[in-house]
Amino acid sequence: MNLDGVSKHLLICNGKTCMKNGAEEVTETIRGELKNSGLHREIHTTKTLCNGQCKHGPIAVLYPQGTWYKEMNKTKSEELILQLKEERNNNLGSELYCHDGKTFKNHESEL
Template identity: 45%
Template sequence: MATWNLSTTKHHILICNGSSCKKAGAEELTQSVRNEIMAKRLDSVIHTSRTLCNGRCHDKCVLITYPDGHWYKEMTGRDAPQLVESLLKGSSIEDKVSHYYNGECFIPNEGTVLGVYKDEGMVKKVSKKF
């Protein structure tokens, strides 16, 4: 197994490979993002990790970028070039961002389905959009 030297890494992309995202094309998304990073010779700057379910199945395929804290929804392999370019520019693909980190918590973008939340050990459904 490899142990990556992350000392030059500026961005970390988490790509959901849970069952809902996999059915919606997560493997194609994963490979497209990784191919774009390799084609631009950015392997030492952008690191990717496959994850299991990130809990936003409604938004499949889900992709999360750090350190900016953007949660992306409905990502496809065709979005890979724009995603990598946005990371390099310090911007985002605004119409694909479901949540962004404001320094304290994650804020949903307009039109984002809030989903379910945990309250005192009980899971409650929230059906409205933000």
């Protein structure tokens, strides 16, 4: 696999609990929206197994930003890709963890 030109990596949990909660639709939506928007050459996706946040699933993790998104669904997936295309802040109101440059911070505790 050639990652030349890739600037972001989206990890999409497809573990057992996330799958029960709609992870396949999230994966298909994200990949479809990336292709339709022309971002599939800039943003690579990987289906993962359990990311350890089952009660918040489906989970998507965006790197290099280090943002973990919880309770993803079709609508949130479409909005995330739109925000990435428009180079907006990527704030879905669904953030679980954010990276501050040093460590991960639980976004919920900051609310």
